[in-house]
Amino acid sequence: MSALVVLDQVTKAYQGVPAVRCVDLEVERGERLAIIGPNGAGKSTLFGMIAGEHRPTSGSVWFDGKDVTSQRSSRRATSGMSRTFQVARLVSTMTVRENLFLAALTGQRRGVRFWDAFAKRADVWADADAAMVDAGLAGDADTVAGSLAQGARKTLEMAMAIVQRPRLLLLDEPTAGMGYEDARTATAQLKRLLDVRRDMTIILTAHDMEVIHSVAERVVLMANGETVLEGTPHEVAEHATTKALYLGQGDS
Numbered sequence: 001m002s003a004l005v006v007l008d009q010v011t012k013a014y015q016g017v018p019a020v021r022c023v024d025l026e027v028e029r030g031e032r033l034a035i036i037g038p039n040g041a042g043k044s045t046l047f048g049m050i051a052g053e054h055r056p057t058s059g060s061v062w063f064d065g066k067d068v069t070s071q072r073s074s075r076r077a078t079s080g081m082s083r084t085f086q087v088a089r090l091v092s093t094m095t096v097r098e099n100l101f102l103a104a105l106t107g108q109r110r111g112v113r114f115w116d117a118f119a120k121r122a123d124v125w126a127d128a129d130a131a132m133v134d135a136g137l138a139g140d141a142d143t144v145a146g147s148l149a150q151g152a153r154k155t156l157e158m159a160m161a162i163v164q165r166p167r168l169l170l171l172d173e174p175t176a177g178m179g180y181e182d183a184r185t186a187t188a189q190l191k192r193l194l195d196v197r198r199d200m201t202i203i204l205t206a207h208d209m210e211v212i213h214s215v216a217e218r219v220v221l222m223a224n225g226e227t228v229l230e231g232t233p234h235e236v237a238e239h240a241t242t243k244a245l246y247l248g249q250g251d252s
């Protein structure tokens, strides 16, 4: 299996009602995939099964050629998955720079022993500072994370996930809850962060078409727990099925 992520006939049911039904999906190494669909389509449930927070009712999940269906999310993180909503990694009383240092240090622990990484902390600071500049956060270096605006906070979370050099980056609704201006700033910064890490595989869920157009190469449309359409962002956005599904969904 050469794809980095493979979902094989994955189903997740809640009290017997399927939220995701028999989904097959392959994500190649280095690919940038967006999963879209109306509210309740099953995007977050599918995402959770890739990250390991939801166990499928049936079917299997493969990462890097290994069956990880029953592996916990912490184990999957150690083998190279990072995601943005792990808010616990963002320490509100620490500065932007310190948070990035901690994330970079955690990332290094995957490859070498903790104390070896700690001994090389000058390199870790250099990594953290480079990520801070790439993310456009240098002006907030000494600001404590807790007092950042929503957009900058999300950007910091993304930069913290990316500085760990994951093989797979999972972004669940990266601009959710932001106002228009914050969302545009966060999108531009995300794009810049991703441009410097071309080898990273990315799966994101989003309603925000600007994020999808600037990050994704392929889009999978879900509805009623199934994948119904896939193509380039332009093909999917312009397709009659997409338009019909989103019709009347004010925020989508």
Ligand SMILES: Nc1ncnc2c1ncn2[C@@H]1O[C@H](COP(=O)(O)OP(=O)(O)OP(=O)(O)O)[C@@H](O)[C@H]1O
Pocket (backbone or CB within 6 Å): 014, 018, 019, 037, 038, 039, 040, 041, 042, 043, 044, 045, 046
């Ligand atoms: N823990 C749960 N218990 C019961 N039903 C759930 C649970 N989580 C999700 N569901 C149901 O599964 C379906 C898919 O939900 P999911 O959150 O995956 O959709 P989504 O595509 O992410 O939607 P949104 O765009 O609103 O985030 C919905 O009908 C939802 O009500």
Ligand SMILES: [Mg+2]
Pocket (backbone or CB within 6 Å): 043, 044, 045
């Ligand atoms: Mg969701």
